[in-house]
Amino acid sequence: MDPVIITGAGPVGLTLALALARQEVPCVVLDEGPGKDEPRPARTVVLRPEAVALVERLTGTPLTGLGSRWAGWRSVRRKQVIGEVEFGEAEPPPLHLAQHELTEVLRTALAREPLVRIAVDSRLDSVEQEKSGVTAHTRGPAGTWWRGSYLVGCDGPRSTVRKLQDIRFPGRTAVERYAVAALRTELPWEDQALLHRMPPWRTSGPSAGEVVARPLPDGVWRLDWLLPPGKDLVTPELLVNRVRETLAGWSEGAPPAYELLDTGVHTVHHRLARRWRVGRVLLAGDAAHLLGALGTQGLEEGLLDADNLAWKLAVAWHHGPHEALLDSYQAERRAAIAARLRAADQVLPLLRGGGGLRAYVPGSSRGHDTLLADGHLGRGALGAPGTYADSPLAPRDLAEAAEVGTPPGAPVTDVRVTAEDGTFVRLRDRLGRGALLVVLIAPGTGVWERKHWVTAGVMPRLAAAVTALPHRAELLVAESYPGAAAHSVLLVRPDGHLVTALNGVRPADLYAAAEATLGGPTPPADTPAEERGAGASAGSR
Structure with a gap:
């Protein structure tokens, strides 16, 4: 089968290529640049633990x-x-x-990956x-046709793919x-990030508002x-004056010695593509959305x-059309x-x-600062990662669904688990391999060798249920999980979001939940495309 074509060799495109390769899907990355990024110390990214774990798992670095x-903070x-x-x-x-x-770490990992080819100046x-597939043409020194x-x-943000598919980006x-x-x-503070609003050394004008300091x-x-x-011009002189003024204000005296490494102006846009999938063409990252205020x-x-x-692409690549599964990417x-x-x-x-009146409401300023901190720290509606509680993949009407500390659709907590070979690993380490994970909560198993309990109690029945699932799955055992009762399942x-929790070993419910996670029953290979839903995905813009 033809490889997946990825256009764009930024962090998102490189991460996707690595994630697909880890699931044995070959890729071609079309990089319009020379294959190396220019160092820009002022262009940085803040990653929360889940994103850090994702990159480290994929790169091994x-x-x-x-x-x-x-x-x-x-x-x-x-x-x-x-x-x-x-x-x-x-x-x-x-x-x-x-x-x-970050980009260099991803490129280094891809250089060792035989399933990924990066085509520079393309x-x-x-x-x-x-x-049956996609054909793309690139111009440049090695301009050619690519089949995927x-x-x-x-x-x-200026995605050629989005424009070629005539997708609006309002x-x-x-x-x-x-x-x-x-x-x-x-x-004056070490290794602490700072949000400073209305600093006293700037007493008038809208530019008095805010400065953020983040350590590297x-x-x-x-x-x-x-x-x-x-659109007032930000001159080098203005930036140097801001630096000196801010450092002097924080030091309450003469500014400390400093070495200016890089400067720039960052403009934040908020946009969301109307569609993220047109048949076999999909969007990700800044091609699909722009955000970043607050x-x-x-x-x-x-x-x-x-x-x-x-x-989801790996399932479709290995097992044939899964239209509902691919459509769920946009929905989620x-x-x-x-x-x-x-x-x-x-x-x-x-x-x-x-x-306005809000400025005179007692406590309003403190509430505003809390809202801003939420954005910077990844909290609340403004900053927290999304959950997929309303996903079209969510199972319905399970007879024995249980409540645990993680709501359905949210990322799971990273607990220690026992793998099938008896080793202790972190739950996050088993993600990204294309397999569903079935986790039994069994207090006491952590102090006994696996051979003593793997054939006892509910384990044989659960192992048989896992083997019968409609997709490859790995059985793991944890001593505990937040909010979960003993023998919960x-x-x-594969991306670490909880599908459901069950009260005990319920093979029928487990099978139904796994089937829903894959988008429902897979249609036979000879089912007409319009009945599988492919016609709707590929035809309209």
Whole structure:
């Protein structure tokens, strides 16, 4: 079968290629550049633990040495500390690293992957698709035709794939604008990120509003200053003045010595593609959505797109058309992004509205700072990752569904489990292999060798039920899981989202839940395309 064609060699496209290769799906990545990113210290990304685990699992490379894990977070208004967060086991810290470092880790891993080919200096200019596959043409020194089973556009905000498929990309332009600088210096707090609103050294004008400091390794910091609405030119002199003024204000005296490494202006747009799938052509990352106001992170959402799409494409590539499963990619991911954009639209007038009666409501400023912190820290409706509770893949009417600490559709908690070979591993380590995960909660198993309990109690019956599932599955055993009673059984998708929890071993319910996770019963190979739903997906724009 033909490989999957991925256009765009940024972090999202490279992550998708690795995720597909790990599930034995060959890929071709069309990179319109030379195959290496220019280092830009001021272009950074903040990743939460789930996204860090995804990249580390795919690349086999720890990211900690490349980025900074914050010790804490502080929200300050004028001179008063409004809120503080200390990161630890209860709330793991995010990881902050330069985007080119992330891309380099992904490229290095792909260089070792025989199932992935990266074609540099290859700019897409046409796409044709039919029932059996996709044909793409690239121009450049090695311009040629490429044949693929599917094509995924990970080619950024100006996506050629999106335009060729005539997909609308409505939204808001220039929602926020920031002046950005990366510099090496010493600040009064160590390894802590800071949100400073209304700093006392800027006393008037809309530009007085906000500055964010995020640490990087080796004494480097990224500073972002919120700019007033408009298109006023940000000159080098203005940026240097902002740097000196801000450092002097934080040091309460002369600014400390600093080395300016990189500067720029970051403009945030909010857009959402009307469709993410047209037949065998799909969109991911910035080609499908743009967000990032109020401290939220758009790139991380692109990585979650890749994680969601990879296992579904792998099922379709290995086992033939699964139209409902592929359609669920748009249903799940677009709904998650739309919810975050709606939350931002609701909060923006409160935080950037410029006063009014709300400015005189007691406690309103503290509430605003909390909302901003949610965006930066990945909390609440504004910043938390989406769940798929309303997914078309969610099983319905299970007789023995149970409640656990994770709601259906949400990412599972990373607990220690016993694998089928008797080794202890983390649950997240078993994700991304294309298999469903069935987790039995069995207190006490962690202190006994597997050979003593693998043939006892409910294990033989559960093992037989797992073997009979309509898709490859791995049986794992955990001593405990938050909110789960003994002998509960969890069904987990390959991307780590909980399908359901069951009260005990219920083979019929487990089979029904697994079948729903794959989009329902797979139609026979000779079923007409329009009855499988492919006609609707491929025909309309």
